[in-house]
Amino acid sequence: QVLLQESGPGLVKPSETLSLTCTVSGGSISSYYWSWIRQPPGKGLEWIGYIYYSGSTNYNPSLKSRLTISVDTSKNQFSLTLSSVTAADTAVYYCVRDQSSYCSGGGCSVGPYYFDYWGQGTLVTVSS
Amino acid sequence: DIVMTQSPDSLAVSLGERATINCKSSQSVLYSSNNKNYLAWYQQKPGQPPKVLIYWASTREFGVPDRFSGSGSGTDFTLTISSLQAEDVAVYYCQQYYSTPYTFGQGTKLEIK
Numbered sequence: 427q428v429l430l431q432e433s434g435p436g437l438v439k440p441s442e443t444l445s446l447t448c449t450v451s452g453g454s455i456s457s458y459y460w461s462w463i464r465q466p467p468g469k470g471l472e473w474i475g476y477i478y479y480s481g482s483t484n485y486n487p488s489l490k491s492r493l494t495i496s497v498d499t500s501k502n503q504f505s506l507t508l509s510s511v512t513a514a515d516t517a518v519y520y521c522v523r524d525q526s527s528y529c530s531g532g533g534c535s536v537g538p539y540y541f542d543y544w545g546q547g548t549l550v551t552v553s554s
Numbered sequence: 555d556i557v558m559t560q561s562p563d564s565l566a567v568s569l570g571e572r573a574t575i576n577c578k579s580s581q582s583v584l585y586s587s588n589n590k591n592y593l594a595w596y597q598q599k600p601g602q603p604p605k606v607l608i609y610w611a612s613t614r615e616f617g618v619p620d621r622f623s624g625s626g627s628g629t630d631f632t633l634t635i636s637s638l639q640a641e642d643v644a645v646y647y648c649q650q651y652y653s654t655p656y657t658f659g660q661g662t663k664l665e666i667k
Contacts, residue, residue: 471604471647473656486655520603539651540594544603
């Protein structure tokens, strides 16, 4: 059973940088895509971006200028940093595994595809 | 960006009755090279992360009860719960993984009537 656990400060001041780490257990970080998704209190889900275990990334354009996602395969972790935060960045942040392959009669294809494993989420509040 | 629009926003259904949630995408999420719809459905209960129910628009995730089914193609999709159980009270989201940025519908809150 793959488990994901977010860690990091629950309170960040406006204009500062939000940093979170996701630790993956029960499976290797290799050969998969890994995403961050956030959910403001009482609202819907927003995909932030993903990283492949090799280090390639894809970011939501709405956050791209402030966002960095990195991976440390030796620690089975991936991380998020979001700079210049405002109250609008207050949300529960989830780290998530992207199902990264599907196989049919013709062979297998590499994703990313849908989100199959989620962390429990961590609430980050931006406030002075 | 592909905009995902769900209807209704909320739904109240009696126990044992059918619940139907619709999802419409602003452009097709059907990938012609493999004839697959890049559409998933998630269930989120209070205080929990979302859980995938359906992927490729109609494939049920392992362990998901068979009262949950997905249908549709192109831009119009439906999640059906054939016989509502008390434990199905949740918010349901559709999501496209056809192109980035991946996007979700606004959610449909399902309650017991």
